[in-house]
Amino acid sequence: MGRASPFLLVLVTLGFFFATYNLITVVIHHKTGVSVGLELVDPVTGLTRExxxxxxxxxxxxxxxxxxxxxxxxxxxxxxxxxxxxxxxxxxxxxxxxxxxxxxxxxxxxxxxxxxxxxxxxxxxxxxxxxxxxxxxxxxxxxxxxxxxxxxxxxxxxxxxxxxxxxxxxxxxxxxxxxxxxxxxxxxxxxxxxxxxxxxxxxxxxxxxxxxxxxxxxxxxxxxxxxxxxxxxxxxxxxxxxxxxxxxxxxxxxxxxxxxxxxxxxxxxxxxxIQPPWDREIKNSFIIHYTYGCDYNMKGELTYGKIGEWRFDKRSHLLGPPPKNLPLPPKGVPESVVRLVKCVNEASANIPGWD
CATH class of the missing domain: 3.90.550 (Spore Coat Polysaccharide Biosynthesis Protein SpsA; Chain A)
Incomplete structure (x- = not known):
């Protein structure tokens, strides 16, 4: 049939290499997927199939x-x-x-x-x-x-x-x-x-x-x-x-x-x-609903029903928006409350004409 040229041999070798690499990659990705209930999490994006x-x-x-x-x-x-x-x-x-x-x-x-x-x-x-x-x-x-x-x-x-x-x-x-x-x-x-x-x-x-x-x-x-x-x-x-x-x-x-x-x-x-202050962690939740007031003393202890030394309550701002750069809660306050205040601060800092 004749002798194959060196150039053709190189092309064939590279083709086999990439095909084998892609196959191995697919297998590894499938095996390293993390099971969440009955769903498989994509190892690259971290998202479920849904x-x-x-x-x-x-x-x-x-x-x-x-x-x-x-x-x-x-x-x-x-x-x-x-x-x-x-x-x-x-x-x-x-x-x-x-x-x-x-x-x-x-x-x-x-x-x-x-x-x-x-x-x-x-x-x-x-x-x-x-x-x-x-x-x-x-x-x-x-x-x-x-x-x-x-x-x-x-x-x-x-x-x-x-x-x-x-x-x-x-x-x-x-x-x-x-x-x-x-x-x-x-x-x-x-x-x-x-x-x-x-x-x-x-x-x-x-x-x-x-x-x-x-x-x-x-x-x-x-x-x-x-x-x-x-x-x-x-x-x-x-x-x-x-x-x-x-x-x-x-x-x-x-x-x-x-x-x-x-x-x-x-x-x-x-x-x-989640609804702070009762829900303390965010975990995999999607929305914070800030319907309740968050009142704490400076030790980070909840004082619900009593106005705290530190507080965030939407009802404190009935006539206008809260000021920019609200003070963060004291140490020990739940993650959900801290994240809420950070969200408000980031939005107010970046929305034109906030004041």
């Missing part, structure tokens, strides 16, 4: 939506929330798509050019009876009907949420994902629940112990639930027994009931969110 799939698949992304007012108290929280959304949106593992602040004040405000915003009407005067959160389900009804939402999923969030890790689409290909709230207890309020969830629908235990936020849910599913959520909220507010029992979480109960009426079950994710 996270890799949702971050790479445009149809698996979710739209971040939070309802808000034009009050200064709401505005500075929205600015911080939007800052951290932008920071994590395109990181590996993130399933974030677009972002909308659903403004239910009925008119534009000064953040329209800074944050993507959709203006909706508030409830007619007097309907909310001072319970401003009652506007949330009505705001979602209007936004879902008239807004432009390219993604198939929606994350219902709130202004006092801060992203602390890239958040994948936890609901992709399955049930809606929701954070379980310990103060939503349908089975302990069965008498009231039966007014809104009839016996023919099944046991009250069918109602998930959740609020509406944070929840990642298919847009088509939310479009069905939202009008019922609005109507149940209004009925509960008109019910003295429900109003007294549920108080500030009334519309959360209404969402739980509305979703159960539509036969929707949620996957409960305790890692979805």
């Amino acid at each position: 996270e890799m799939a949702t971050s790479a698949n445009p149809s698996a992304r979710y739209h971040v939506a939070l309802t808000a007012t034009d009050a200064a108290y709401s505005q500075w929280q929205c600015r911080i929330m939007y800052y951290w959304y932008k920071k994590y949106k395109d990181m590996p593992g993130s399933g974030m798509g677009g972002f909308t602040r659903v403004l239910h004040s009925g008119k534009p405000d000064k953040l329209m050019e800074e944050i993507p915003t959709f203006v909706v009407d508030p409830l007619p005067p007097g309907i909310d009876r001072g319970y401003i959160v009652l506007n949330r389900p009505w705001a979602f009804v209007q936004w879902l009907e008239k807004g432009i939402i390219e993604e198939d999923y929606v994350l219902m969030a709130e202004p006092d949420h801060v992203f602390v890790n890239p958040l994948p689409n936890l609901a992709y290909g399955g049930n809606p994902a929701a954070f379980p709230f310990f103060y939503i207890k349908p089975t302990e309020n069965e008498k009231i629940m039966r007014k809104y969830y009839p016996a023919e629908k099944g046991p009250v235990s069918n109602i998930d112990p959740i609020g509406n936020s944070p929840v990642i849910i298919k847009k088509s599913m939310l479009e069905e639930i939202a009008p019922t959520w609005m109507n149940v909220s209004l009925r509960m507010k008109d019910d003295p027994e429900a109003d007294k029992s549920f108080g500030w979480v009334l519309e959360m109960y209404a969402y739980a009931v509305a979703s159960a009426l539509h036969g929707v079950k949620h996957t409960l994710r305790a890692d979805f969110m």
Whole structure:
């Protein structure tokens, strides 16, 4: 057949070398993958298959939506929330798509050019009876009907949420994902629940112990639930027994009931969110919810119920944003509180016109 040239032999040798190298690399990567439950973590990115799939698949992304007012108290929280959304949106593992602040004040405000915003009407005067959160389900009804939402999923969030890790689409290909709230207890309020969830629908235990936020849910599913959520909220507010029992979480109960009426079950994710000061560590959680005040003495001891020598409480800033460069907590304060203050400081230092 003739003698092969030295040049051809070199090419063949290099080809075998690269083929063998690639095969060995694939085998090593597969064997060094770390098992997390039934999922395999990619050794290069550290992401699970779920996270890799949702971050790479445009149809698996979710739209971040939070309802808000034009009050200064709401505005500075929205600015911080939007800052951290932008920071994590395109990181590996993130399933974030677009972002909308659903403004239910009925008119534009000064953040329209800074944050993507959709203006909706508030409830007619007097309907909310001072319970401003009652506007949330009505705001979602209007936004879902008239807004432009390219993604198939929606994350219902709130202004006092801060992203602390890239958040994948936890609901992709399955049930809606929701954070379980310990103060939503349908089975302990069965008498009231039966007014809104009839016996023919099944046991009250069918109602998930959740609020509406944070929840990642298919847009088509939310479009069905939202009008019922609005109507149940209004009925509960008109019910003295429900109003007294549920108080500030009334519309959360209404969402739980509305979703159960539509036969929707949620996957409960305790890692979805932490709430300082009670949750001390961040670990693999995705959101910090700073609804509670954080009060400590200078020894780093919690003084909840008593104003501490060091404190961070969003309610201390009702009329305007917190100042830049807030002092960090004393030594011994939990990681979650320290991270929260650092997040606020970084956002306020980098958002133009913060003051």
